[in-house]
Amino acid sequence: MALHSALLRGNGFYDWMTWPAQNTADLVELMAGLGLTSRVRALPVVSFLSIDVDRIDALLEEALPLDRTRFNQYLSKRVLGLGIITAGPGFGNTTALSVATLGMQRSLGQVLYSAPSHVATSKFAECLDRVSTTVTDRHNERQPSNRHTRYALVIRGYVIREELAAVSCLLARLAGGEDYCRQQLGKASNWRLHLSLAFWTLVVLGSPTVRSTRAHEAKIIGDLQAEITANPGVLHELRRVVVGGKALEEFQSEGHDLMAAKTATLELMRKILARADLLCTTLAAADKVVEYRSFKTKLAKGVSIDEAANMNRCDSVSLWGNTLLPCLLGGDPMQLPPFVGSAGEKDSSGHVIHRLAEDAAISHLDVLHAAGMPVYRLTQQLRMAEGLFDMVAKEAYPSADFTYAPSCAVGLDKFDIGHDLEKFLLGTLPRARASPTGRLSPFFVHVSGSVVEVDALTGSRRSATQVKAALKLAQDFVQTGVGARRIVILAPYSSNVALIERGLREPEFSALSAMAPVSTVDGYQGQESDIVFVVMGTSQASGPGFMANENRLTVLLSRQRCGLVIVGDIDVIPRQGPKGKDNDRFLVEVPGGQIFNAKVDMLRNIHNTLLTTGRVGYV
Structure with missing residues (x-):
């Protein structure tokens, strides 16, 4: 605990290393291993590869x-x-x-x-x-x-009540499947079948609605199946009915108690969970x-x-916990920071309620990284077509010495839709320049006369002109023969998302009905799509807003695999202020309501890059 506390406080390990050892023999051994004559303990070292x-x-x-x-x-x-x-x-x-x-x-x-x-x-x-x-x-x-070794038993755990309800639902209506079950659980439920406790319970019971037991399945699965088969009881009878492809109604018609079956199923879930590898x-x-x-x-x-x-x-x-359990942290310091909902809130007297809001927005990844703990960094881009990451890499990861993997070569078939987008945009929008040979580059669509409305209550922004332009472009692109499922539209503001969703319900844009759900940048972190349309929802009059936040901008402009189209106002940051100098700082509002006088270097540089390379079209 003392060592864990020292790690999290970031004040070094000297006190712990010089603390008297509890066992003299341990101290002698440590001193010999370190080649020291002073009373110093070595920091523990753990191997995550202690296998053959x-x-x-x-x-x-x-x-x-x-x-x-x-x-x-x-x-x-x-x-x-x-x-x-x-x-x-x-x-x-x-x-x-x-x-x-x-x-x-x-x-x-x-x-x-x-x-x-x-x-x-x-x-x-x-x-x-x-x-x-x-x-x-x-x-x-x-x-x-x-x-031979066995597969790891990986369980995606949801609320136990939902897991039990899902088993009952899937057994009651075998043909309904996951979609029917999710309808019964309600829209608020995040439950999914794959790898859930319900999934593994059905595997043990032999249900045809999930995959059959594999040759190298985790040992506990076979053990539980053998135990159920060998011991007459409610689970034995339930498995017999399920394996036969019959519904729960058949089980009940034979006189079996459903409550007893539910209790036994819960106990079975607990046994599976106790032996989960992950x-x-x-x-x-x-x-x-x-x-x-x-x-x-x-x-x-x-x-x-x-x-x-x-x-x-x-x-x-x-x-x-607080006992220095072995721990792995994965992430990207340039992704979205922790959300602090109370940031900027004030009481009736005008005093800030959460005075440590800025501190609360610092993650342990940031703390440990800043403390100098050893970090393993990946250096090869694997997802985006060559050229699509250049702009973000230059601004958000200037010290990263990265390369594109062979899987990012633009000549591969999987990037055909990116070439289709390039051809479509060059043929649709005037004054645009093609991507460099062997690369695909992001594209900015400037909507002249963009009008941005700001919600007086929430501060959220929406732009009907930009939304309509984005929907029209996406619609026309899909009508060239591209599948709408490979496209997603993102926006920084929830008001703009609602406006886009409303537009998609119009008959005019029916060709986009199969498109992935519209999302804010916060809701889409960790996901990606072949083609991404971004509706910025800002203008020169409204200012950059959320887009002054470099983390949010990084996430927003890095969700694509094959193509990125940014729809907005290329002049959101005036290139010169009132005295002929470049505008350097803006008053911007961040999630939570706080207002800062912030630099917008990243957004300005991205706009300048797009203008310089001729990747701006006008509508």
Whole structure:
């Protein structure tokens, strides 16, 4: 606890290292190992790769060839049991953290994972399951049968009440599937079937609505199936009915008690959870759901956190604890910081309610990074077509020495839609210049005479002129034969999102009905789409607003794979002030209501780059 406290306070480890050892023999051993005659304790070192070489090789093949040696070295010797993996958007941070987390699990035991949002938690659980399957298959193909390993049991945990309701729903109406079940749970539910406790319960029961038991499934799955088969009882009868493809109605018609079945199912879920290799759940569930809290406090031998830059320090400590449990943090310091809802709020006397709001917006990833803890950085762009990350990289990651992977070559078939977008925009908008040869570049659509309305109550902004221009462009692009599912429209402001959603309901834009749901930048962090249309919702009269925040701007302009179209006012920042000098600072409002006199260098530089390269069209 003292060592963990020293780490979080950031005041160094001298006091702990010079504290008298509890055991003289331990002290002598430490002194001998350090070659010291003074009374100094060494900081603990944990290996996240304490497994045989064959498994390490199979695991590290998930990393890029140029990264494998240094990744091995980093994971093998983690001072304080702390690992930090950072990267910009599209660099494979989630996969790298998954590999490290699986190494931690194989080396130390059960691991608890969490993230700031349901989307990020589900995405990581799916990545863990996919990587575990690939690595296990790769290892087993090279080894005799007596050295085969099993897939990790990855559980995406939701509220237990919803998990039980989902099992009942899926058994009551086999043909309904997940969509029917989610309708029954209600719109407010975040439950999804894949990898949930309900999913694994149905796997054990042999339900045809989920995948069948695989050859190298986690041992507990086969053990529970054998236990149920061998012991007559309510679960035995339930499994017999389920395996036969019959619904819950058949089970009830045979005279079995549904309440007894529900109780037995809950107990089965608890048995599965107790043997989970990796539990992925939200911070709230890890704290409030009794079963998950028990896993956290009694079973977890390590914790893993993704999008850690977006998690406040109180939340991360609630997951990590205070005993220096081995921990992996993944994230990007240039992504959105922790949200502080009370920032800027004042009482009736005009006094600020939350006087530490700025401190609350600092994550543990920021703190540990600033304290000089060793960080593993990824350096190769894997997602975006070559050229699409250049502008953001120059402004947000100026010290990053990155390269594009071969998978980013614009000649690949997967980037055809990016070339289609380029051809469409050049043929539609005057005064635009083509992307450099061998690259695809972002495109700015300047809407002349943009009118921006500001909500007097919330301060949120909307621009009907920019929204209509974006919808018209997207509609015309889709009508060239492109699938609408490959497009998403994002906006910084919720008022603009509502305006876009309203426009999509108009018959005029019916071709966009299959498009991904419109979202704010905050709601879309960690996600991506082939083509992204961004509606800025700002003008020269309104000022840059949220877009003065470099983190928010970085996220907004890095969600694309094949193409990015920015719709707004290219003159939102006047190039010269009243005295002929460049405007340097603006009064800007950030989420929470605080107003700052802020620089807008990043936004100005991006606009200047787009103008200089001729990537601006006018409507």
